[in-house]
Amino acid sequence: MSTKKTLPVSGMSCAACAVNVEKALKGTKGVVDASVNFANHTAYVNFDESTKLEALQKSVQDVGYDLVIPDANAEGESDVYEKVREMQEDHYRDLKKKSIGAILLTIPVVLLSMVIPTQSWTNYAEFALTSIVVLWFGRTFFIHAARQARRLYSNMDTLVAVSTGIAYLFSVVNTFFPEWMTGSGLEPHVYYEAAAVIISFILLGKLLEARATSKTSDAIKGLMNLQPDEVVLVDGESETIIAVEDVMAGDLLRVKPGGRIAVDGFVEDGESYIDESMLTGEPVPAPKIKGDRVVAGTINQKGTLTYRASEVGSETVLSRIVQRVREAQGSKAPVQRLVDRIAGIFVPIVLVLAIITFFVWYFSGIDQAFTYALLSAITVLVIACPCALGLATPTAIMAGVGAGARHGILIRDADSLERGHRITDVVLDKTGTVTRGKPEVQEVLVIEETMEWSTLEAMESLSEHPLADAIVTHIRNERVPESAKPVVQAFESVTGHGAKATVEGQDYKIGKPSWIIDEGVTWTDEAEAWTVVQGEHGKSVVAFAKGTDLMALISIVDPVKPEAFEAVARLIRKGITVHMLTGDHISTASAVAREVGIDHVKAEVLPDDKYDYVEALQQAGKHVAMVGDGINDAQALALADVSIAMGSGTDIAMDTARITLMRDDLNGVPDAIRLSRHTVNTIRQNLFWAFIYNLIGIPIAAGVLYPSYGFLLSPMIASMAMGLSSVSVVTNSLRLRTVFHSRTQDR
Structure with missing residues (x-):
C-alpha cells in the first residue's frame, strides 16, 4: 500500500529549485513518485507506508530546502496549509522589508556614482552603503547559493550571487588596492551601483512575484472562508456556540437567516431557502424542508433551520472540493515536465555562457577589455533567470483550476x-446527463385484466434503477394495489436489461421489451405497435411479465x-x-x-x-x-x-x-473545454515569452550588438528586465480568472 500526500516546501526561489527538490524526493527509499510545483511551493509525494515523513523531510533538507510536515498535534492537512500560509506571509513581509531597505540605500549609491563628481571619499561611501545592501539585505542569495554549491547544484540564487559577488569584490579591491589596476595600466573602476541595483531590483521583482503568485490561490482561500468558524449546537431547549472543528456527526445544529451552513447534514426542523451558488453556480436559492440535504458553506436565506450533521471535517462536500482544487493546482501538466528538464540544466548552461562571454571580450583586443568582459559576464548572469520559465505553466494551471472552481467546474488534475x-x-x-434523470410514468397499456400492481410495486421497490422509482411513485399515487404487498424472493437485477424475481412460486420479469422477448415472453402485434409509437415520441417502454405472459407495458418519459x-x-x-x-x-x-x-x-x-x-x-x-x-x-x-x-x-x-x-447543467461541458483552451493558450503565451526573453536577452547581454551599434546592456537594466519577466508571466496567467465573463461570445 502507498500513501499520497501534498506537502509544502520552503526555501525554493526558482524552477531549478523545484527540480532539485523533486530529484531528492524521488531518490528517497520508498518513494513511488514525486512532483514539485514551484508556483504554489508544494510537493505531491506517493510513497510506501513504511517510509516516514521525517525521511522525506531529511532528503529535502539535505539539498538545502525544507519540507513542512504535520506535527504531533496537527488535526489534519488543513493545519499544515495554515502553517505554510503563515510562512508565506512571513516571507512576503521579510521580502518587503528587504526591498525597501535595499532601495533606500541603493538610491544614494547611484547618485554618488553618476551625479556627484568622483572624490576621494565617494568610493568609501559607496562601499559602506553597498556592503549593507549586498551582505545584509541580499545575504540569502549567497547563503542559498553556497548550500547548492556544496552539493554541486545550482539555481537562480547561484546566478545572482556570482554576478553581484564578482561586481562587489572587484569594486572592493579597486577601492582599497587601486595600485593593482593602475600598475597594469588600467583604470580602477568600481561597480558598487551595479551590485546594489541588481540586488534591489531582484528583491523588488521577487516581492512583486510573491504578491502576484499568491493571487493564483485565491480560489482555495475563498472556498476555505466559506465555512463559518462557529456554529450553534442545539441540546434540548438550550443552545451553545461551539467551534466548527468540535462538531460531530449526529449533532443537532441551528442556523439563522443570513448564516452559513457549517457542515453537511439533513434538515430536521424549519423551512427556508438556501443559496447554493458556491456549489452549483445557480443564482436561484433552493427551497429546503424537513429531510432535505444541506451542504457546508451555503447560505441560509429566509427562515431558521435546525439540521443534523451527517458529514463533518474533511468529509464535507466543501472540504472535498477544497482538497481536489488544491491537488489539481499542485499537479503537474505534461508540458511542465519538459520545462522542468530544461530548467534543470539552464543554470549550468548560463554559467558556461557567462564564462565564454568573459573570455571572448577579454581576448577581443579592445581598450579596457577586462572591464567590458567583466560587465558583460555579469549582465549575462543577471538577465538569464529561469523563474519566468518555471512559473509559465503552474501559474496558468492554478489560475485555470481556480476559475473553474468558482464556476462549479471541479478539475481534479x-x-x-x-x-x-x-x-x-x-x-x-x-439519462441524467442530457435528460433530467427523474423519469415519470406517462401512460400504461394493461394487457392482462388481472394485472398485479402490488407485485410490480414490491419488485420495483428493490431496484435501484431510476425507472423503477418512477413506477413505484406512479403505483402509489395513481393505482390502488388489490392486496397487501407480497413477499419477493430470489430478486435478481440484470444490469442493462431489467430484473427478475419469484413471488409466491411464480416467476416475474420487468425490463426492456427486447430482453423480455429474449426471455421467452409472448409478444403481440398490439404490444409491438404501442411500443413503436411510444418510442417515436421519445418515451421509454418497460414490459412486465408473469411467466411467459405479458401483463402490461409502461411508458416512461425522462424530460430533456x-x-x-x-x-x-x-x-x-x-x-x-x-x-x-x-x-x-x-x-x-x-x-x-x-x-x-x-x-x-x-x-x-x-x-x-x-x-x-x-x-x-x-x-x-x-x-x-x-x-x-x-x-x-x-x-x-x-x-x-x-x-x-x-x-x-x-x-x-x-x-x-x-x-x-x-452544477447540474450540461453547459458546464463546453465551459470546461473553453477553460481548457484558454488555459493552454495562456501556457503557450507564457512559455513563448519566457523562451523569447532568454533567447533575445542573453545574446544582447553578451554584447552581440556592440560591434555593429556600440550598444552594451547595463547589468542594472538586466536585473530590472529579469524581475519584470516573471511578473509579466504571472500577470498573464491571472487573466484566466475572467475567462467566463464573456461566455456568451461562444454561444
Whole structure:
C-alpha cells in the first residue's frame, strides 16, 4: 500500500529549485513518485507506508530546502496549509522589508556614482552603503547559493550571487588596492551601483512575484472562508456556540437567516431557502424542508433551520472540493515536465555562457577589455533567470483550476485541464446527463385484466434503477394495489436489461421489451405497435411479465434538460462531434437526440458497449471526452481522454471522472473545454515569452550588438528586465480568472 500526500516546501526561489527538490524526493527509499510545483511551493509525494515523513523531510533538507510536515498535534492537512500560509506571509513581509531597505540605500549609491563628481571619499561611501545592501539585505542569495554549491547544484540564487559577488569584490579591491589596476595600466573602476541595483531590483521583482503568485490561490482561500468558524449546537431547549472543528456527526445544529451552513447534514426542523451558488453556480436559492440535504458553506436565506450533521471535517462536500482544487493546482501538466528538464540544466548552461562571454571580450583586443568582459559576464548572469520559465505553466494551471472552481467546474488534475483543448468528440450518456434523470410514468397499456400492481410495486421497490422509482411513485399515487404487498424472493437485477424475481412460486420479469422477448415472453402485434409509437415520441417502454405472459407495458418519459440544446449547439460550433449513448430503445434515443440536435446516437448499449464505443473512437484517432452520471458510465469515464461527471450523479461516477460539474447543467461541458483552451493558450503565451526573453536577452547581454551599434546592456537594466519577466508571466496567467465573463461570445 502507498500513501499520497501534498506537502509544502520552503526555501525554493526558482524552477531549478523545484527540480532539485523533486530529484531528492524521488531518490528517497520508498518513494513511488514525486512532483514539485514551484508556483504554489508544494510537493505531491506517493510513497510506501513504511517510509516516514521525517525521511522525506531529511532528503529535502539535505539539498538545502525544507519540507513542512504535520506535527504531533496537527488535526489534519488543513493545519499544515495554515502553517505554510503563515510562512508565506512571513516571507512576503521579510521580502518587503528587504526591498525597501535595499532601495533606500541603493538610491544614494547611484547618485554618488553618476551625479556627484568622483572624490576621494565617494568610493568609501559607496562601499559602506553597498556592503549593507549586498551582505545584509541580499545575504540569502549567497547563503542559498553556497548550500547548492556544496552539493554541486545550482539555481537562480547561484546566478545572482556570482554576478553581484564578482561586481562587489572587484569594486572592493579597486577601492582599497587601486595600485593593482593602475600598475597594469588600467583604470580602477568600481561597480558598487551595479551590485546594489541588481540586488534591489531582484528583491523588488521577487516581492512583486510573491504578491502576484499568491493571487493564483485565491480560489482555495475563498472556498476555505466559506465555512463559518462557529456554529450553534442545539441540546434540548438550550443552545451553545461551539467551534466548527468540535462538531460531530449526529449533532443537532441551528442556523439563522443570513448564516452559513457549517457542515453537511439533513434538515430536521424549519423551512427556508438556501443559496447554493458556491456549489452549483445557480443564482436561484433552493427551497429546503424537513429531510432535505444541506451542504457546508451555503447560505441560509429566509427562515431558521435546525439540521443534523451527517458529514463533518474533511468529509464535507466543501472540504472535498477544497482538497481536489488544491491537488489539481499542485499537479503537474505534461508540458511542465519538459520545462522542468530544461530548467534543470539552464543554470549550468548560463554559467558556461557567462564564462565564454568573459573570455571572448577579454581576448577581443579592445581598450579596457577586462572591464567590458567583466560587465558583460555579469549582465549575462543577471538577465538569464529561469523563474519566468518555471512559473509559465503552474501559474496558468492554478489560475485555470481556480476559475473553474468558482464556476462549479471541479478539475481534479492539470493533465485533464491540458487535454481538454484537444477534444474532438464528446460522448454523452442520456439519462441524467442530457435528460433530467427523474423519469415519470406517462401512460400504461394493461394487457392482462388481472394485472398485479402490488407485485410490480414490491419488485420495483428493490431496484435501484431510476425507472423503477418512477413506477413505484406512479403505483402509489395513481393505482390502488388489490392486496397487501407480497413477499419477493430470489430478486435478481440484470444490469442493462431489467430484473427478475419469484413471488409466491411464480416467476416475474420487468425490463426492456427486447430482453423480455429474449426471455421467452409472448409478444403481440398490439404490444409491438404501442411500443413503436411510444418510442417515436421519445418515451421509454418497460414490459412486465408473469411467466411467459405479458401483463402490461409502461411508458416512461425522462424530460430533456432545458439547457441541453444550447450546450450541444455550443459544442458543435467549437467543431466538436457530439455522440449520445443510452440503454434505451433506439426510437426513444433518436427522439431525444433530434430534440437536442445530436446526429450520432447508439441505443440499447450496456456498460461494456459504452467502453467499446469510446475505445473505437480513440482507435480512430479521436480525442474523446465522456460525460456521464451513473455507475454504468464508470468504465467509459475511466477510459476517456477527459472524463466529466455530472454533480448530481453517483459517487462512483464522480470518483472516476477527472472533472466534476457541480452544477447540474450540461453547459458546464463546453465551459470546461473553453477553460481548457484558454488555459493552454495562456501556457503557450507564457512559455513563448519566457523562451523569447532568454533567447533575445542573453545574446544582447553578451554584447552581440556592440560591434555593429556600440550598444552594451547595463547589468542594472538586466536585473530590472529579469524581475519584470516573471511578473509579466504571472500577470498573464491571472487573466484566466475572467475567462467566463464573456461566455456568451461562444454561444
